[in-house]
Amino acid sequence: MAGSTHTVTNQAPPLVGHDVFTGDRVLTAAVERHLAPGLREEALAELSGLGRSCGSLQSREWAVQADAGPPVLRTHDRYGHRVDEVDFHPAWHRLLGKGVAAGLTAAWTRPGGHVRRAAGFLMWNQVDAGTCCPLSMTHAAVPALRADPELAAEWEPRLTSQVYDRGLRPARLKAGALFGMAMTEKQGGSDVRANTTSARPLAEGGTYTLTGHKWFCSAPMSDGFLVLARAPGGLTCFLVPRMLADGTRNVFLLQRLKDKLGNRSNASAEVEFDGTWARRVGEEGRGVPTIIDMVAATRLDCVLGSAGLMRQAVAQAVHHCEYREAFGAKLADQPLMRNVLADLAVESEAATTLGLRLAAAQDAAEAGDERERALLRLAVPAAKYWVTKRCAPLVVEAAECLGGNGYVEESGMPRLVRESPLNSVWEGAGNVQALDVLRALGREPLAMDAYLTEVGLARGADHRLDAAIRGLLTELADLASAEGRARLLAERLALVLQGSLLVRYAPPEVADAFCAARLGGDGGAAFGTLPPTLDLASVVRRARPAA
Structure with missing residues (x-):
C-alpha cells in the first residue's frame, strides 16, 4: 500500500507497446529509398512486424532477464566428463x-x-x-565460406535458415546452425599475423588438427567457428565444428568466460585447441584474404549496432522530455534541452542514414556492381571508426537527459551506456580502422574514386559541405606521412559522406544542423551546442518515437 504522500506525478510512461520500425522516420525512409519498388511492400510489412516485437514489453523483459542472468560456463558434467558447454538464461x-x-x-x-x-x-x-553477436557472426561467415564452394554448399543453408535449433548435435542433423569466430590471441590482439596456433595436415585432404590458445572466441556455444591458424603454407583460415560428424565432441576446451563491461547476456570465451579437428577454408597461407569479407560484414554490423544503440538512447531521451515538466514547462519545449535533443537526433540520423546506405552498397556489390564494392572498401572502415566513436558520448548525454532517473538501472539507460563502447573495440579498435582507411587510399584508387563520386552527388547544395570536400581533397593530396593523422582522415571521410547523404535525403532542418555543427564549425565539442537560430523544434519532432 502507498503512503498518503506517495502520489506519483510528472513521470514519463514506459516507452513500450509501440512499433520501433514505423516509429522511426529515418529508418523507414532509408528502407523505402534503397529497396526497389517491387520489394518495398513486403519488406515494410515484415519490418513493421519485427518493430512491434522490438517495442513489446515482453521483449524488453526478456532482455533485462538475459542481462541480469549472464551465461555460466560448465566445463564438466556430474560424472567428471569434459563437456565445455555454456548455460544461458531461458530469455536468451x-x-x-x-x-x-x-x-x-x-x-x-x-x-x-x-x-x-x-x-x-x-x-x-x-x-x-x-544476441546480436552470434547473429552477426553467423551472417558474416557466409562470404568467407564461399572461398570453398563445397563447404559453402554444405553450411550456407544452415546458416541462413530462419530456424533456431539449439543444442549440440552434428550440424547435418540440425535445421539451422550458428557460427562464431576465434582469431585473437593473447600475444597479438589485432595483429593476427603474430598468431601462433598451429595447424598440422592430416591424411584426408583439406583436414588438419589445431593446437593453440585463443584469447577471444565470440559466441562459443555455436555449431561452428572460423579460426586462423598457422599451417605449413602460412596463416590459414579453418572451419572448426563443435561436433564431429560421428556425433562426438570436437576438442574445444573453454578455459573461462570473459567478465565484460557490457554485452553481458552474451558469452565470450578463451578457448584451447589440443588436437582439434578442422577443415581448411580457402588456400594455405591465404587466411587473412579468406576471412576479410567476414571482417567487412561484421564491421558494417558494428556501424549498424551503434546506430541502433544511438537510436534507442535518443528515443528514450525525447520520450522522457516530451512528458517531464520542470520550471513550468515541458523539458522538450525549453530552448536548451531542445538544443541537446536536436543535436542527439542529428547524430543518430546521420549514423542510421550512413549504415543503410552501406547496406544498399552491399546488395549492389553482391549483384556485381564493382563501384559499390570499391565504395565499401573505404567507407566501411571510416564509418566503423567514426560512428562507433560517437556512440558512447551520445548515449551518456541521452542518459543525462533523464536526470537521476537515467542513472537508475530500471530506466534501461545504464545498460545502453555499458554497451556503447563495445562496437568501437570489436573487429579492430579505432587505430586499426584508421590504418585500414590509409591502406584503402594507398592501394585501391577505385575506392577513392567511388567515394568522391558518391559525395559529389551533393555538390553545390550546401556551401559548408562543398568547403569540407575541398578541405578533404587537400588532406588526401599528401598520404606519404599520413599515419600520424590517420584518425583525422577517417573522421573527415565519414563526416563528409554523412553530410552528403543528409543533404540529399534528410529534411532541410536536419541537413542544415549537421552541416553547421559538423562541417561548418558552428557547434561546440559537447552535444547541445547547435546554433539556436536553426529549426530545432522540427528536428526533435522528427526524432520522437511514434507510439
Whole structure:
C-alpha cells in the first residue's frame, strides 16, 4: 500500500507497446529509398512486424532477464566428463530465436536482403545487443565460406535458415546452425599475423588438427567457428565444428568466460585447441584474404549496432522530455534541452542514414556492381571508426537527459551506456580502422574514386559541405606521412559522406544542423551546442518515437 504522500506525478510512461520500425522516420525512409519498388511492400510489412516485437514489453523483459542472468560456463558434467558447454538464461534463447526467425542471418538469400536485414539488425540492437553477436557472426561467415564452394554448399543453408535449433548435435542433423569466430590471441590482439596456433595436415585432404590458445572466441556455444591458424603454407583460415560428424565432441576446451563491461547476456570465451579437428577454408597461407569479407560484414554490423544503440538512447531521451515538466514547462519545449535533443537526433540520423546506405552498397556489390564494392572498401572502415566513436558520448548525454532517473538501472539507460563502447573495440579498435582507411587510399584508387563520386552527388547544395570536400581533397593530396593523422582522415571521410547523404535525403532542418555543427564549425565539442537560430523544434519532432 502507498503512503498518503506517495502520489506519483510528472513521470514519463514506459516507452513500450509501440512499433520501433514505423516509429522511426529515418529508418523507414532509408528502407523505402534503397529497396526497389517491387520489394518495398513486403519488406515494410515484415519490418513493421519485427518493430512491434522490438517495442513489446515482453521483449524488453526478456532482455533485462538475459542481462541480469549472464551465461555460466560448465566445463564438466556430474560424472567428471569434459563437456565445455555454456548455460544461458531461458530469455536468451527466446531472444536469439526471435532474431534468427526474423531473418537476421539470412541476408544472402533474397534480393535487397542486406537492406532489409540491416534495418532489422539495427532494431534488434535496441532490444538486446548480446544476441546480436552470434547473429552477426553467423551472417558474416557466409562470404568467407564461399572461398570453398563445397563447404559453402554444405553450411550456407544452415546458416541462413530462419530456424533456431539449439543444442549440440552434428550440424547435418540440425535445421539451422550458428557460427562464431576465434582469431585473437593473447600475444597479438589485432595483429593476427603474430598468431601462433598451429595447424598440422592430416591424411584426408583439406583436414588438419589445431593446437593453440585463443584469447577471444565470440559466441562459443555455436555449431561452428572460423579460426586462423598457422599451417605449413602460412596463416590459414579453418572451419572448426563443435561436433564431429560421428556425433562426438570436437576438442574445444573453454578455459573461462570473459567478465565484460557490457554485452553481458552474451558469452565470450578463451578457448584451447589440443588436437582439434578442422577443415581448411580457402588456400594455405591465404587466411587473412579468406576471412576479410567476414571482417567487412561484421564491421558494417558494428556501424549498424551503434546506430541502433544511438537510436534507442535518443528515443528514450525525447520520450522522457516530451512528458517531464520542470520550471513550468515541458523539458522538450525549453530552448536548451531542445538544443541537446536536436543535436542527439542529428547524430543518430546521420549514423542510421550512413549504415543503410552501406547496406544498399552491399546488395549492389553482391549483384556485381564493382563501384559499390570499391565504395565499401573505404567507407566501411571510416564509418566503423567514426560512428562507433560517437556512440558512447551520445548515449551518456541521452542518459543525462533523464536526470537521476537515467542513472537508475530500471530506466534501461545504464545498460545502453555499458554497451556503447563495445562496437568501437570489436573487429579492430579505432587505430586499426584508421590504418585500414590509409591502406584503402594507398592501394585501391577505385575506392577513392567511388567515394568522391558518391559525395559529389551533393555538390553545390550546401556551401559548408562543398568547403569540407575541398578541405578533404587537400588532406588526401599528401598520404606519404599520413599515419600520424590517420584518425583525422577517417573522421573527415565519414563526416563528409554523412553530410552528403543528409543533404540529399534528410529534411532541410536536419541537413542544415549537421552541416553547421559538423562541417561548418558552428557547434561546440559537447552535444547541445547547435546554433539556436536553426529549426530545432522540427528536428526533435522528427526524432520522437511514434507510439
